[in-house]
Amino acid sequence: MRKAIRLEMKRQSDSGLRAKNKLRMLIKTAGQILFFLIVILLSYSVVSAGLARSRGEVPDILGFNLFVVESGSMEPTFNIGAVIICRRPGNPEKLKVNDIVTFKNLSGDIVTHRIVEVVRDDAGNTAYRTKGDNPRNSVDPELLTPDRVISVFVAKIPLT
Known part of the structure; x- marks a missing residue:
């Protein structure tokens, strides 16, 4: 009986760790995607501002x-x-x-x-x-x- 309880507790613990690891991976992936989007937005803004200045215009970012x-x-x-x-x-x-x-x-x-x-x-x-x-x-x-x-x-x- 004790062995069965220990096995069940270990199984639940392993399942909890897997869920935590999945959540960590999900958060890490979301963070990487957000970082990538910010880098793209900043790159676009810098290029757009440079082009506007070269045409003698006032640069704008999203209006x-x-x-x-x-x-x-x-x-x-x-x-x-x-x-x-x-x-x-x-x-x-x-x-x-x-x-x-x-x-x-x-x-x-x-x-x-x-x-x-x-x-x-x-x-x-x-x-x-x-x-x-x-x-x-x-x-x-x-x-x-x-x-x-x-x-x-x-x-x-x-x-x-």
Whole structure:
């Protein structure tokens, strides 16, 4: 009887070990697949960003852009060196007051400022008046047309 009990306990123990080993293998395989997918996504992102830059475009990853704030025009909202995440706008003609947008100004520089006024002409065309958040800034002299909007602010990466 004791021998039968020991054999049964050993069989159950072996079956439990096999189940644990299968679970470990499954987790290990899932981890390897996830790692492989991340490597593919990162590789695609690097190649895509390089191609976009070579064409003079702003690189994006899955519709999002990263920008480094290079001037104090948006202080205190964004300090110099802050990294911001932006996304392409669904419809750049539907932006509203207080949206923070990144755009190309008429000189070709990339600028991030806040929309302070939405302007519509008699034909119904939309344009935006923008301004940096720094109190020393005045309103930007040129109106921003929707075709020059690159992206809309989503979040700030807290590096500083």
